[in-house]
Amino acid sequence: MTWLRALLAAGLSVIMPGAGHVLVRDWLRAALFAGLFLSVSAFFLPIDQLTAAGPITSYDEAFEQATIMAEETDVMAQFFLSFIALFAAVDSAFRALGYLPGGNTETDESTCPECGKEIDEDLAFCHWCTTRLEPAEPEAETNDI
Known part of the structure; x- marks a missing residue:
């Protein structure tokens, strides 16, 4: 698409x-x-x-x-x-x-996989292009025993 x-x-x-x-x-x-x-x-x-x-x-x-x-x-x-x-x-x-000028892909903010713009992590969609976002899975906790 x-x-x-x-x-x-x-x-x-x-x-x-x-x-x-x-x-x-x-x-x-x-x-x-x-x-x-x-x-x-x-x-x-x-x-x-x-x-x-x-x-x-x-x-x-x-x-x-x-x-x-x-x-x-x-x-x-x-x-x-x-x-x-x-x-x-x-x-x-x-x-x-999605190729934005500057080529800076190492950001702390999360970006939309469709348009590449910064998104709010609390939303289930990108407020720029309205792409539905999958919820982030929590990292698996490892217990060192």
Whole structure:
């Protein structure tokens, strides 16, 4: 299930950077990737020519605007937008698999086996991803006689 979730997060991030992070419930990264993508789009894409073409009401008008975007967008803009989308896809896939930045796995706190975030030991579920947690078995006491 985590692989399916990672693939879905990566696919959503390719369509719109930040959407895969929403699936993983990483709100700050979702806002950062979406904001970065939209600001680069506003800076590099030919917005004035697209607004002059008018609103999209039919397939022909949508095709016309897509043609304008393809012809007027330079290689650097395509590179930046593709790089942001690819980086967001890879990052959201790793976050969905539970690989958190820093690689610090030696913590005193218990973590969720599904999402990897810290959990409250008193709860029977992860309050981040709602995964049901198995109760911790008490350690077997050994008597030295």
